[in-house]
Amino acid sequence: MSAPQHDPAIETSGLVKVFGESRAVDGIDLSVPAGTVFGVLGPNGAGKTTTVKMLATLLRPDGGEARVFGHDVAREADAVRSRVSLTGQYASVDEDLTGTENLYLLARLLGHRKPGAYARASELLEAFGLTEAAGRQVKNYSGGMRRRIDIAASILNTPDLLFLDEPTTGLDPRSRNQVWDIVRAIVAQGTTVMLTTQYLDEADQLASRIAVIDQGKVIAEGTKGELKASVGAGTVHLRLRDEAERETARSILAHTLDAHVQLEADPLALTARVEGDAGVDDASGAEQASRALAELASAGIIVDTFALGQPSLDEVFLALTDQPPGGSTTLDTSTDTSTEEIAS
Numbered sequence: 001m002s003a004p005q006h007d008p009a010i011e012t013s014g015l016v017k018v019f020g021e022s023r024a025v026d027g028i029d030l031s032v033p034a035g036t037v038f039g040v041l042g043p044n045g046a047g048k049t050t051t052v053k054m055l056a057t058l059l060r061p062d063g064g065e066a067r068v069f070g071h072d073v074a075r076e077a078d079a080v081r082s083r084v085s086l087t088g089q090y091a092s093v094d095e096d097l098t099g100t101e102n103l104y105l106l107a108r109l110l111g112h113r114k115p116g117a118y119a120r121a122s123e124l125l126e127a128f129g130l131t132e133a134a135g136r137q138v139k140n141y142s143g144g145m146r147r148r149i150d151i152a153a154s155i156l157n158t159p160d161l162l163f164l165d166e167p168t169t170g171l172d173p174r175s176r177n178q179v180w181d182i183v184r185a186i187v188a189q190g191t192t193v194m195l196t197t198q199y200l201d202e203a204d205q206l207a208s209r210i211a212v213i214d215q216g217k218v219i220a221e222g223t224k225g226e227l228k229a230s231v232g233a234g235t236v237h238l239r240l241r242d243e244a245e246r247e248t249a250r251s252i253l254a255h256t257l258d259a260h261v262q263l264e265a266d267p268l269a270l271t272a273r274v275e276g277d278a279g280v281d282d283a284s285g286a287e288q289a290s291r292a293l294a295e296l297a298s299a300g301i302i303v304d305t306f307a308l309g310q311p312s313l314d315e316v317f318l319a320l321t322d323q324p325p326g327g328s329t330t331l332d333t334s335t336d337t338s339t340e341e342i343a344s
């Protein structure tokens, strides 16, 4: 007999979903340890929502197997449903009702008695910073408030496994941070979370393990450290004062960073990938970048702007597959959401 508390929360093998001619999910193998946040990272159309829907028993798999807490999602759907909850882009919150009314009614539907339902609704509104908005119709909420009430609605009964499907897509940075804090609090209470995202930094902030998926397939899976080691610590962007110094700057950078240095179309600009050391976190990227800056300074080269960016999703895909997401041939480099301006 196996000890249930050590079983993975989710285990899939060769999971498949076909829509017409297209294999939206094309043989996915995953193992998600209980009590952790598992990140599923991939571009639009990768198959994230389809995977989540199969695991939450909303879609029937066309092939392979999936177990949630040991229960088969197809044959034991009721047992799975009693343990999971799903927050997606289309949650069950009614726009015309207030925050309180939504949570109260959902709590009643879940079997809470009247006083208990009110208590749970106000407790969650408070915890999610929505007390002031509690009496307002949800259609008047901001994007961030809307996302928070969606999550609140999905944890009225604390689930053992919560699916968060792109919980921060389209949110401003402050609202994203609020949602991240909520996710951390949910996990601290023992819930396992499967979080899908298009943002590498979000997976990095929240997840202990990450699966990168593209075109219905897992193209990389591992801890954050393993994933970062395979894609590098980030990219250094430099803009010089004097274009005549670009060649010298290139060779200094190539030497100190031990990296390929790219000359940009802008005659003053250079870009270099910082590899970073496997297992060591962000510090190593920043350290290497500052060493390179010091070398440039001692060679008398003036740097006008300097930025160290985390690898973008595009860069992750390039590193893992030699192709941008979706296998298309054009690469939009403007999607790096995590570039920090450090000096000028």
Ligand SMILES: Nc1ncnc2c1ncn2[C@@H]1O[C@H](COP(=O)(O)OP(=O)(O)O)[C@@H](O)[C@H]1O
Pocket (backbone or CB within 6 Å): 019, 022, 024, 042, 043, 044, 045, 046, 047, 048, 049, 050, 051
């Ligand atoms: N109900 C559906 N009918 C037909 N095609 C679908 C359906 N749902 C998803 N797809 C297709 O399956 C692929 C994966 O979609 P999805 O799982 O929603 O990706 P993601 O959530 O990663 O953006 C996409 O090509 C999408 O167009």
Ligand SMILES: [Mg+2]
Pocket (backbone or CB within 6 Å): 048, 049, 050, 165, 166
């Ligand atoms: Mg989706």
